[in-house]
Amino acid sequence: xxxxxxxxxxxxxxxxxxxELLELAGLLIRTPSENPPGDCxxxxxxxxxxxxxxxxxxxxxxxxxxxxxxVAHRGEKGEGQRHLVFAGHHDVVPVGDVSRWSFPPFAGDxxxxxxxxxxxxxxxxxxxxxxxxxxxxxxxxxxxxxxLSLASVPDEETGGRxxxxxxxxxGVLDGATxxxxxxxxxxDHPTIGQKGSNWFRLTxxxxxxxxxxxxxxxxxxxxLGARAxxxxxxxxxxxxxxxxxxxxLIADSKRFAVQREGYAPEVAEVFEHVTINVGTIQGxxxxxxxxxxxxxxxxxRVPIGLSRAEVLARVHEILEExxxxxxxxxLGFMSEPNWxxxxxxxxxxxxxxxxxxxxxxxxGVLQWASSDARTFRSHGIPVLQYGPADLATIHSFDERALAxxxxxxxxxxxxxxxxxLGLST
Numbered sequence: 001x002x003x004x005x006x007x008x009x010x011x012x013x014x015x016x017x018x019x020e021l022l023e024l025a026g027l028l029i030r031t032p033s034e035n036p037p038g039d040c041x042x043x044x045x046x047x048x049x050x051x052x053x054x055x056x057x058x059x060x061x062x063x064x065x066x067x068x069x070x071v072a073h074r075g076e077k078g079e080g081q082r083h084l085v086f087a088g089h090h091d092v093v094p095v096g097d098v099s100r101w102s103f104p105p106f107a108g109d110x111x112x113x114x115x116x117x118x119x120x121x122x123x124x125x126x127x128x129x130x131x132x133x134x135x136x137x138x139x140x141x142x143x144x145x146x147x148l149s150l151a152s153v154p155d156e157e158t159g160g161r162x163x164x165x166x167x168x169x170x171g172v173l174d175g176a177t178x179x180x181x182x183x184x185x186x187x188d189h190p191t192i193g194q195k196g197s198n199w200f201r202l203t204x205x206x207x208x209x210x211x212x213x214x215x216x217x218x219x220x221x222x223x224l225g226a227r228a229x230x231x232x233x234x235x236x237x238x239x240x241x242x243x244x245x246x247x248x249l250i251a252d253s254k255r256f257a258v259q260r261e262g263y264a265p266e267v268a269e270v271f272e273h274v275t276i277n278v279g280t281i282q283g284x285x286x287x288x289x290x291x292x293x294x295x296x297x298x299x300x301r302v303p304i305g306l307s308r309a310e311v312l313a314r315v316h317e318i319l320e321e322x323x324x325x326x327x328x329x330x331l332g333f334m335s336e337p338n339w340x341x342x343x344x345x346x347x348x349x350x351x352x353x354x355x356x357x358x359x360x361x362x363x364g365v366l367q368w369a370s371s372d373a374r375t376f377r378s379h380g381i382p383v384l385q386y387g388p389a390d391l392a393t394i395h396s397f398d399e400r401a402l403a404x405x406x407x408x409x410x411x412x413x414x415x416x417x418x419x420x421l422g423l424s425t
Contacts, residue, residue: 003418003422003423006088006423007415007419009295010133010136010137010142011414013139013140014050014132014407014410014411015407017136018407020130020132021132021407022110022403022406024050024128024131025108025115025120025128025406026107026108026110026115026117027108028046028124028128029106029107029108029115029116029124030106030107030117031043031046031387032107032117033092033119034092034093034095035094035157035158037090037269038067038091038154038157038158038160040066040154041068043090044068044070044154045068047152047238047373048060048089051134051135053216053272053342054135054138054139055138055139056134056135056326057073057075058150059072063154063166063167065162067154067160067162067166068154069151069167070090070150070151071167072145072149072150073148073149073282074137074138074144074149075144075145075148076147077147078146078261080119081146082145082147082178082179082420082422083145083147083148083423084148084149084172084177084179084346084417084421085148085176085179085180086130086133086149086150086151086180086182086417087130087150087151087180087182087294087375087376087383087401088123088127088130088149088151088183088371089152089153089155089156089183090153091154091156091157092122093157094098095118096397098221100397101397102397103116103117103398104117105117105118105399113402113403113404114390114400114401114402115402116398116402117400117402118399119399120393120401121183121184121387121388121391121393121399122394122399123183123184123387123389125387125388125389125401125405126184126388126409127152127389128385128386128406128407129387129406129410129413129415130182131152132149132335133410133417136149136414137414137417140333142144142361142418142423143424144417144418144423145395145422146422147181149173151164151167153167156372159197159199159330168376173200173372173379173381175374176376176381177381178344178346178381178415178420179257179381179383180346180350180383180413181373181376181386181387182385182413183372183387184385184388184389184401185386186260186365186389186391187358187388187405188262188358188362188363189362189363189365190347190362190384191356191364191365191366191373191384191385192340192365192385193337193338193340193364193366193368194339194367194368195271195301195302195303195304195367195368195370196307196334196335196336196338197299197333197335197370198299198302198312198332198334199279199297199298199300199331199334200297200300200312200315200328200329201297201298201328201329201330202295202296202297202326202328203295203329204227204295204296204324204326204327205221205292205293206218206221206229206290206296207282207292207323208289209290210288210289211288211290212288213290217290219290221283221284221292222284222291223291224324225293225294228296228319228324228326229278229296231318231319231321232276232298232318233309234314235276235300235314235318235413236276238310238314239309240273240306241305242303242304242305243304243305246304246339247285247343249342249365249366250271250272250304250362253271254266254269254271254272254358256270257271259320270335271304271368272303273303274300274306275300276289276298277298278287278294281294281295281297282295289421297331299332299333301368301370302320303337304337304339304422305336307337308334308335313336315328316328333354335370335374335375335378336374338373339366339377340377340384342351342363342364345420346384346416347364347384350384351387352419353411353414353416357411364384367385386409386412388401388402389405390402
């Protein structure tokens with residue numbers, strides 16, 4: 001059987017088993033795995049049991065604290081052969097106020113063509129596609145020339161280190177030459193790069209006193225914090241110097257954000273600026289007491305062409321200019337800007353498959369959020385992200401994804417794997 005025959009066969013198999021695929025996605029959604037708290041024991045057991053029921057040798061790897069990964073392999077990587085990783089995370093953000101959902105948060109059903117429930121977009125539908133295609137390869141006995149691995153991990157949503165970081169540090173995926181992460185993406189635009197993530201906490205000390213004597217007595221840590229917040233908006237003015245190899249990608253991503261995603265032009269500018277979000281503020285002990293301490297948590301994102309160290313250095317510089325003494329503590333997501341070049345084989349392979357199956361104009365773009373892609377790239381594994389999604393509902397109420405896009409994504413995964421790994425003769 002030729003490679004073209006195998007491609008036709010696997011695409012037909014995805015169509016023929018689309019109900020099975022959507023049932024798996026629904027099962028994953030109906031298995032809660034909110035993070036926080038982050039215990040993914042139950043969802044990992046469900047995934048492993050599903051794989052084993054299909055004859056796949058799935059391994060559970062426990063990093064502790066309920067952070068359990070599921071790993072499976074198919075084929076061997078020989079000299080000069082490729083090793084592809086199908087990767088995804090099985091934790092999801094909390095559902096929030098259940099009363100603000102118009103359907104049960106863990107519905108896991110398909111209504112009017114939409115797969116519904118927490119994780120439908122981020123990213124249990126895409127994960128189901130990877131798992132289902134892996135099983136189809138097993139069922140059909142597809143003879144890969146290289147090695148295909150499946151890695152479903154926890155601890156992504158809060159930037160923890162007991163998911164992809166831990167798994168890669170254990171050497172479980174050593175030798176991987178490329179990866180597909182089923183993170184949500186626009187239907188015809190996988191993401192091939194992302195800004196760096198630089199969260200930090202500022203603790204500012206003041207001098208307490210009676211509230212009736214402010215501002216002439218005591219030093220309010222809250223006022224100092226407010227000054228710091230305003231002053232740190234200057235981070236936006238930092239100028240990145242992106243490498244030549246990604247400048248066209250940045251320009252394309254800016255145009256895409258405006259023309260295809262419908263954002264205002266100023267939103268597209270975030271690709272070339274440091275953004276700064278004031279996430280939480282805690283200060284003072286009582287309304288009538290001058291605040292002695294103010295703690296502020298910031299989320300800044302670092303564009304390609306700058307580093308976390310440069311941004312943090314500028315933070316210290318700005319605070320010094322303002323005469324504000326503060327303790328700075330890094331926290332949460334921490335990563336440098338990272339990308340996979342558009343000419344990398346895994347990018348060219350998946351984008352090529354997507355152009356055939358969906359849109360001749362499909363191309364990779366940048367994202368302003370962070371994901372496990374940063375971890376794979378830091379281990380020298382080029383990856384891109386592509387998964388079904390209704391982007392407006394990610395991390396929000398009434399999360400959903402088009403069932404047709406779930407099937408499309410599975411076909412893209414299947415075709416990409418065959419073409420990237422090749423078949424043995």
